[in-house]
Amino acid sequence: MENEAIRLLVADLIGNDTAVSTDDGDSVFQNIKSGFTTGKLVTLDFDKINLLTTAFLNAAIGQLYSEYNSDFLNSNLKLTNVASEDKILFVKVIQRAKEYFEDKKGFEDSANKAFYGGK
Amino acid sequence: MNQIIIRIPSRLTSDVEGYKNLISIYQKVKELEDYEIIFDFKYTSWFEANLSAIFGVIGDYASDKGNTLKLKDMKHTVQDVLLRNGFMAEYGMGKIEDYKGTTISYKRFNAEQGLKFSQYIKEELLAKPDFPKLSSLLAKRINESIYELFENARTHGECSHIYTCGQYYPQKQPARIDMTIVDLGISIKRNINRYLKNNGKPTKTGSQAIDWAVQKGNTTKTGNISGGLGLDLVLEFLKLNNGKIQIVSSDGYWEYRNGKTEMRVLDEVFNGTIVNIEFNLEDSNYYQLQEEISLDGIF
Numbered sequence: 001m002e003n004e005a006i007r008l009l010v011a012d013l014i015g016n017d018t019a020v021s022t023d024d025g026d027s028v029f030q031n032i033k034s035g036f037t038t039g040k041l042v043t044l045d046f047d048k049i050n051l052l053t054t055a056f057l058n059a060a061i062g063q064l065y066s067e068y069n070s071d072f073l074n075s076n077l078k079l080t081n082v083a084s085e086d087k088i089l090f091v092k093v094i095q096r097a098k099e100y101f102e103d104k105k106g107f108e109d110s111a112n113k114a115f116y117g118g119k
Numbered sequence: 120m121n122q123i124i125i126r127i128p129s130r131l132t133s134d135v136e137g138y139k140n141l142i143s144i145y146q147k148v149k150e151l152e153d154y155e156i157i158f159d160f161k162y163t164s165w166f167e168a169n170l171s172a173i174f175g176v177i178g179d180y181a182s183d184k185g186n187t188l189k190l191k192d193m194k195h196t197v198q199d200v201l202l203r204n205g206f207m208a209e210y211g212m213g214k215i216e217d218y219k220g221t222t223i224s225y226k227r228f229n230a231e232q233g234l235k236f237s238q239y240i241k242e243e244l245l246a247k248p249d250f251p252k253l254s255s256l257l258a259k260r261i262n263e264s265i266y267e268l269f270e271n272a273r274t275h276g277e278c279s280h281i282y283t284c285g286q287y288y289p290q291k292q293p294a295r296i297d298m299t300i301v302d303l304g305i306s307i308k309r310n311i312n313r314y315l316k317n318n319g320k321p322t323k324t325g326s327q328a329i330d331w332a333v334q335k336g337n338t339t340k341t342g343n344i345s346g347g348l349g350l351d352l353v354l355e356f357l358k359l360n361n362g363k364i365q366i367v368s369s370d371g372y373w374e375y376r377n378g379k380t381e382m383r384v385l386d387e388v389f390n391g392t393i394v395n396i397e398f399n400l401e402d403s404n405y406y407q408l409q410e411e412i413s414l415d416g417i418f
Binding site: 016018020021022023024025026050051052053054055058059062063064065066070073074077079082084085087088089090091092093094096097099100101104 | 262269270273274338
């Protein structure tokens, strides 16, 4: 059975064409998460977005790695209508998010080991 | 009411001397309460108008402590640009039209006014009638850089207000825009040393802390939103643009220009952060990657 698909238009979600703030990015993240929770395939459409910052993308996209892994995201999230000069931002944000959450996990594992003991 | 006269230097420029002079003024007014503070501009012949953002922070800080402020004996050339950029309006002296088309208004935003900041940049930076015709990608990169800095001030500074002001210098070689963003929130040094202490690492001086903050991947964020890219991205762009960035926070001064970094310890402390970014408008770089990136399987 194919999963239902939804298209999220970023410009509509944030109410303007400049995707620059952390808060707006978090709002997009919550909408993506909502789609995933209801078993949907999500298309994130950047049509009409004229400006993007890493602050926005860290919250909208990077934050996904706090709950989902690469395999899941590649299977369930599609990005469309991203301006060609902006694609490099996605590459950097995703790479950074992977490092960040890997470091975070490593730190938390060490902290847990130190506290609870274990090999 | 007690009165104090603070003499403003002959030149206020966007360089380490200019920042030192302004921090000195900040330190002088910092402890004053219920004074009449007179800023004496009699000897001031040059005031780079983007620095209004720093002066504005100082003025508001002083006003909040019950002081009244006056500007005295300003030369016409200095007064003209500060009337055009709206700074003088803060002192009840009105505003005039920017007939030269070179100012980006002095403004104060609170942390929730991101949308207003967006509108300000669109109207003031991009839509000026006499502004040079930048390539659309260059304009976009300039815009992105300014937003990254504003968002940094908002999220890391934890400040109530962010002050901005810009100035277009068409006569300089090369022609340039300076954009200054200031807050009186948590300094970079305090933010970073708090993070480093919590992680059992040695603390840093003011300029070392700024240097740490601009390295790719370094961030004090610990929640579910990663960081550590914004300043590096701005630096990457400035390298290509042949622009400049100066960051002042606590007792640290940090500058990147022409492929070189300069760091200094300042004699006096600024309890917040000043960022001045200078964009080279005679930049003919293409700003487009040669190879198309695919976002399939990007995660």
